[in-house]
Amino acid sequence: MTEGVSFVSVRRCAEAIAEACALGMKYLPLIWSGLWRKPGRTILIFLQVAVAFALFGVLQGLKTGVAHAVSTARADLLIVHSRLSSLAQPLPRGLLEQIRTVPGVKIAIPVELTGGTYQKPDQGMGIVAVSPDGDWQNAFTYTIAPAYLAAFRKSRTAMLVKDLVAEKYGWKIGDHIPLQLPAVVQQNGSADWAFDVVGTFTDSDIGGGRYIVIVNYPYFDEARLAKKGTVNHFNVAVSDPKLAVQVADAIDARFVNSSHETKTESLRELAQQSMQQIGDFDFLIRAVVGAVLVALLFATTTMMVQSMHERIPELAVVKTLGFTDRAVFLLILAEALAVFVTGAVCGLLLATLALPIAARFVPGLSMPGSVVALGLALGILVALVSASIPAALAARLRVASALAGHRAA
Amino acid sequence: MNSFRQFTALLSMSLSGVRQRLGSVLTIIIGVTSAVAVLVSMLAMGSGARRQVLAGVREDRVVVNTHGAGIQSTIPRDQADTVRDLPGIKKGADGKPVVDFQSIVIIEARRRITARRTFFPVIGVTRPPFADAQSDLHLTEGRAFRPGLHEIIASTPCDRQLTDFAIGDKRPIGSADWTVVGHYDEGDVQQCVVLADAEILMSTFNNNSYTQATATLKSVADYPVLQRALEQNPTLHLEVRHEAEAREEGISSLNGLLNFAAYFVGSIMAIGATLGAVNSLYSIVDARRREIATLRAIGFGSAPVAASILCESILLALPGALLGVLLAWALFHRMAVSPFGFSFLLDVTPRLAVIGVLWALGMGLIGGLLPALRAARVPVTTALRAT
Numbered sequence: 001m002t003e004g005v006s007f008v009s010v011r012r013c014a015e016a017i018a019e020a021c022a023l024g025m026k027y028l029p030l031i032w033s034g035l036w037r038k039p040g041r042t043i044l045i046f047l048q049v050a051v052a053f054a055l056f057g058v059l060q061g062l063k064t065g066v067a068h069a070v071s072t073a074r075a076d077l078l079i080v081h082s083r084l085s086s087l088a089q090p091l092p093r094g095l096l097e098q099i100r101t102v103p104g105v106k107i108a109i110p111v112e113l114t115g116g117t118y119q120k121p122d123q124g125m126g127i128v129a130v131s132p133d134g135d136w137q138n139a140f141t142y143t144i145a146p147a148y149l150a151a152f153r154k155s156r157t158a159m160l161v162k163d164l165v166a167e168k169y170g171w172k173i174g175d176h177i178p179l180q181l182p183a184v185v186q187q188n189g190s191a192d193w194a195f196d197v198v199g200t201f202t203d204s205d206i207g208g209g210r211y212i213v214i215v216n217y218p219y220f221d222e223a224r225l226a227k228k229g230t231v232n233h234f235n236v237a238v239s240d241p242k243l244a245v246q247v248a249d250a251i252d253a254r255f256v257n258s259s260h261e262t263k264t265e266s267l268r269e270l271a272q273q274s275m276q277q278i279g280d281f282d283f284l285i286r287a288v289v290g291a292v293l294v295a296l297l298f299a300t301t302t303m304m305v306q307s308m309h310e311r312i313p314e315l316a317v318v319k320t321l322g323f324t325d326r327a328v329f330l331l332i333l334a335e336a337l338a339v340f341v342t343g344a345v346c347g348l349l350l351a352t353l354a355l356p357i358a359a360r361f362v363p364g365l366s367m368p369g370s371v372v373a374l375g376l377a378l379g380i381l382v383a384l385v386s387a388s389i390p391a392a393l394a395a396r397l398r399v400a401s402a403l404a405g406h407r408a409a
Numbered sequence: 410m411n412s413f414r415q416f417t418a419l420l421s422m423s424l425s426g427v428r429q430r431l432g433s434v435l436t437i438i439i440g441v442t443s444a445v446a447v448l449v450s451m452l453a454m455g456s457g458a459r460r461q462v463l464a465g466v467r468e469d470r471v472v473v474n475t476h477g478a479g480i481q482s483t484i485p486r487d488q489a490d491t492v493r494d495l496p497g498i499k500k501g502a503d504g505k506p507v508v509d510f511q512s513i514v515i516i517e518a519r520r521r522i523t524a525r526r527t528f529f530p531v532i533g534v535t536r537p538p539f540a541d542a543q544s545d546l547h548l549t550e551g552r553a554f555r556p557g558l559h560e561i562i563a564s565t566p567c568d569r570q571l572t573d574f575a576i577g578d579k580r581p582i583g584s585a586d587w588t589v590v591g592h593y594d595e596g597d598v599q600q601c602v603v604l605a606d607a608e609i610l611m612s613t614f615n616n617n618s619y620t621q622a623t624a625t626l627k628s629v630a631d632y633p634v635l636q637r638a639l640e641q642n643p644t645l646h647l648e649v650r651h652e653a654e655a656r657e658e659g660i661s662s663l664n665g666l667l668n669f670a671a672y673f674v675g676s677i678m679a680i681g682a683t684l685g686a687v688n689s690l691y692s693i694v695d696a697r698r699r700e701i702a703t704l705r706a707i708g709f710g711s712a713p714v715a716a717s718i719l720c721e722s723i724l725l726a727l728p729g730a731l732l733g734v735l736l737a738w739a740l741f742h743r744m745a746v747s748p749f750g751f752s753f754l755l756d757v758t759p760r761l762a763v764i765g766v767l768w769a770l771g772m773g774l775i776g777g778l779l780p781a782l783r784a785a786r787v788p789v790t791t792a793l794r795a796t
Binding site: 040044047048055059089114182183185189191226259273284288291298299302303305306 | 432433435436439440442443444446447451475481482483514525526582583584614618646674677678680681682684685687688689691692
């Protein structure tokens with residue numbers, strides 16, 4: 001029964017929209033002149049709609065961008081860290097040999113992490129120390145040119161820098177860069193280190209940090225005073241992505257009840273967890289989008305009712321010429337739709353243009369087609385709702401009294 | 410003086426007509442309300458996070474750690490005595506310097522409701538946590554941990570938010586099982602923090618270094634003395650900072666992100682609300698064209714006319730501002746949130762209310778400018794002749 005009702009209403013709605021479109025084509029000049037009756041007002045409504053949908057686009061882009069990043073995060077890369085505490089709890093480097101013998105493990109690379117600063121305390125960056133064994137780069141999300149890889153393998157003090165770091169500080173290949181590593185003191189008691197830039201790289205993992213550099217673990221470990229022979233975690237690439245879960249369990253099983261129990265997770269699992277934390281913002285995003293749309297709906301409704309009242313005489317003339325109530329109703333709706341759809345399109349376009357800038361502050365923004373479609377649907381909905389009151393008023397206008405200059409009954 | 414009287418007369422006149430233009434007036438108020446409410450409630454996140462981090466901070470307390478190293482900061486155990494004997498540090502009732510060495514470990518836990526993974530810090534302390542009379546820590550249930558045993562006390566938010574934190578529960582931390590023996594609270598801090606004995610925590614993790622030390626100074630003026638002594642000691646790679654400064658550094662990036670988001674979203678909404686106000690005021694001015702022309706004809710100046718419109722715009726923005734602040738306060742004040750795993754209460758402060766009102770005044774001022782100019786330039790003769 002309810003299905004029947006909704007079907008009928010959907011059909012009627014579709015018919016009305018089809019009719020409005022047909023009418024729109026035929027009476028385009030009429031709609032056009034109606035829009036430009038008061039150019040200032042139309043432009044202001046248009047701008048308001050554009051601003052509202054630009055904000056909608058950025059906020060929804062944030063939400064879907066993060067979800068997209070999770071679904072593209074690599075499931076075949078595993079991170080093996082200490083079960084005791086996932087952060088800053090060292091594992092002995094010696095576990096490497098056992099990890100490598102686990103069936104399904106293609107590459108296993110020890111990784112040490114620390115923080116460094118360049119010249120000023122507020123110019124920080126992440127320092128990733130790796131052993132450049134074999135095809136080590138395949139166990140990471142980094143993209144590195146073969147020539148840079150070869151150069152990195154050759155020199156102990158070599159450093160690969162992320163493109164953003166090289167850009168920020170203007171570092172070139174061959175530069176000898178002094179870095180302060182506050183948490184890592186060298187044998188001579190100094191926390192001042194120096195590395196040679198041998199190349200740049202890019203990172204496809206949005207959670208990987210904006211400013212990072214890669215240095216040589218064997219050299220790093222030899223030169224430091226404390227925590228020798230330990231690593232933060234191991235990066236593992238599996239031979240078959242479908243077996244990632246089994247391989248992770250097999251690695252953890254190997255160290256169970258040992259003094260160094262491990263916990264192995266894929267990059268995708270880690271990305272999912274960070275997305276859940278951002279997920280707490282869902283409510284906030286929904287509240288803001290709601291507030292924006294309510295304010296917009298109210299502003300445009302009053303504006304259109306106002307403009308309807310001013311247009312009573314000319315609408316009366318239109319009706320006298322033989323336009324039906326229904327045609328007048330659709331005419332007003334078509335005008336609103338024209339402003340709202342162009343406004344929403346411009347706003348979403350603006351958001352798409354602004355996303356690269358916003359992505360510098362919040363990584364992983366993107367504007368998939370679903371956001372654009374949702375935006376346009378919302379634009380049409382707000383247009384129909386806010387135009388329905390003035391359109392109904394216009395449709396109910398009684399010609400005689402309207403021509404005489406009276407307001408609608 | 411004369412134009413001021415004209416201005417007040419015009420203003421009272423336009424305000425008396427508010428009821429006939431309810432739609433336009435409400436558009437301005439609702440637009441400003443939503444913009445201010447969103448700005449203030451988003452800023453309340455930053456101020457709430459800051460308030461929580463600074464809770465219980467004392468001016469005479471300092472933090473000694475490896476600067477810039479964060480959780481990786483280290484004070485080797487064999488340097489502890491050197492740090493303890495530094496000048497400027499207050500002596501306690503027992504005659505020993507008031508220095509607490511802390512070993513901090515981050516541990517994983519599950520949320521009660523969502524079962525999501527989150528993290529909490531276990532802080533191993535060398536001084537008994539409730540020894541200090543001025544401490545903000547209050548034991549709410551159970552007892553303090555006993556040194557040398559695998560016992561922990563948890564802040565009340567731990568038990569509220571996370572699983573397995575009831576008194577008597579056993580939790581694996583490091584290679585041992587630890588018993589929860591007490592709950593404590595610290596003001597309205599919402600973050601789960603667990604305290605334990607530093608020595609037993611460090612032996613569980615085979616760790617030979619403290620993470621940081623907090624010390625109480627003899628007086629605030631002794632700060633430079635301690636700072637100079639640390640700088641001149643070649644064996645210590647440590648830095649001293651005021652407690653407030655050290656704690657604020659920990660959340661500066663979160664706060665920066667939250668405030669950026671607040672002003673970004675707030676600005677866009679303000680632009681939208683201003684556009685709505687311009688439109689409404691234009692239609693108000695248009696509706697009053699003949700009225701304004703008549704007033705001009707009987708001798709009212711164009712400046713008072715413009716000023717009265719501008720003032721009306723600002724006066725209409727004000728109730729929006731107050732409503733927006735009130736809405737933010739009613740809906741979000743002291744609401745608990747946990748973005749990025751950091752839990753705190755939203756805090757709508759008087760300062761944020763002032764920012765919201767100023768923001769609204771800006772919207773009213775900018776929104777009123779063009780309509781005011783149009784009102785001032787109404788051509789008297791044509792407007793009077795028009796129907």
